[in-house]
Amino acid sequence: MTERTLILLRHGQSEWNALNLFTGWVDVRLTNLGALEAERGGALLREKGLLPDVLHTSLLTRAIQTANIALDAADRAWIPVHRDWRLNERHYGDLQGKNKAETQEQYGEEQFMEWRRSFDVPPPVISDENEYSQAGDPRYAGIDAEMPKTEALKNVIDRLMPYWNGPIADDLNAGKTVLVTAHGNSLRALVKHLEGIGDDEISSLNIPTGIPLVYKLNDQLEAIGKGEYLDPEAAAAGAAAVASQGSKEEQ
Numbered sequence: 164m165t166e167r168t169l170i171l172l173r174h175g176q177s178e179w180n181a182l183n184l185f186t187g188w189v190d191v192r193l194t195n196l197g198a199l200e201a202e203r204g205g206a207l208l209r210e211k212g213l214l215p216d217v218l219h220t221s222l223l224t225r226a227i228q229t230a231n232i233a234l235d236a237a238d239r240a241w242i243p244v245h246r247d248w249r250l251n252e253r254h255y256g257d258l259q260g261k262n263k264a265e266t267q268e269q270y271g272e273e274q275f276m277e278w279r280r281s282f283d284v285p286p287p288v289i290s291d292e293n294e295y296s297q298a299g300d301p302r303y304a305g306i307d308a309e310m311p312k313t314e315a316l317k318n319v320i321d322r323l324m325p326y327w328n329g330p331i332a333d334d335l336n337a338g339k340t341v342l343v344t345a346h347g348n349s350l351r352a353l354v355k356h357l358e359g360i361g362d363d364e365i366s367s368l369n370i371p372t373g374i375p376l377v378y379k380l381n382d383q384l385e386a387i388g389k390g391e392y393l394d395p396e397a398a399a400a401g402a403a404a405v406a407s408q409g410s411k412e413e414q
């Protein structure tokens with residue numbers, strides 16, 4: 164068996180993470196803290212000798228910035244890059260741009276959690292006229308019918324898997340150490356697949372910002388054990404902070 168290495172990295176804190184707004188496909192940038200998180204993520208990779216050979220990122224600036232900063236910190240700014248909308252954050256539909264705590268207050272915790280963490284219930288669709296719609300954004304020219312107007316996690320898995328089974332699998336099968344920089348929910352989709360997590364159980368899994376999560380894979384690209392965060396303590400604290408974003412007290 165040849166062991167393969169896959170590294171997942173959620174982008175560092177974004178401007179809208181800091182404001183506690185549903186973000187989805189809205190193209191916000193990293194905060195200064197987010198940039199520091201990305202740098203620390205790259206330093207962890209360097210310290211552990213986990214040096215990516217190839218990068219796959221979403222089309223969103225916060226993931227691209229994170230990858231650039233982390234790879235620079237790991238002395239790997241030069242590696243080849245592939246970018247694809249299939250790694251984008253879950254499209255949050257009409258919730259994009261809304262405050263999470265206010266949404267929970269307005270609709271109640273049950274509805275809020277159904278929209279936020281249920282496996283297959285998407286939020287209401289976004290209209291093309293909404294200021295936070297991506298209709299007409301040139302980076303998505305050519306996606307046409309597949310362009311989402313809202314997504315549940317299930318929809319994210321459906322659009323992500325062809326990219327996992329295609330370009331990412333090709334690089335892993337070629338023996339490359341692969342870095343994927345993406346988002347809370349596109350990475351939850353990938354972790355669900357890798358760890359065989361059930362549709363109900365996945366609702367309680369949250370991914371912290373900026374901490375590399377490393378998988379060893381077998382020849383079939385199945386995970387050998389669970390993924391390991393390079394800083395487990397910070398990862399646990401970060402995941403707990405993500406989980407509590409509906410609560411005003413935690414902000």
Ligand SMILES: O=C(O)[C@@H](CO)OP(=O)(O)O
Nearest residue numbers: 184185186187252279347
């Ligand atoms: O707003 C979003 O796009 C995501 C990630 O930041 O949020 P959540 O964790 O609520 O799914």
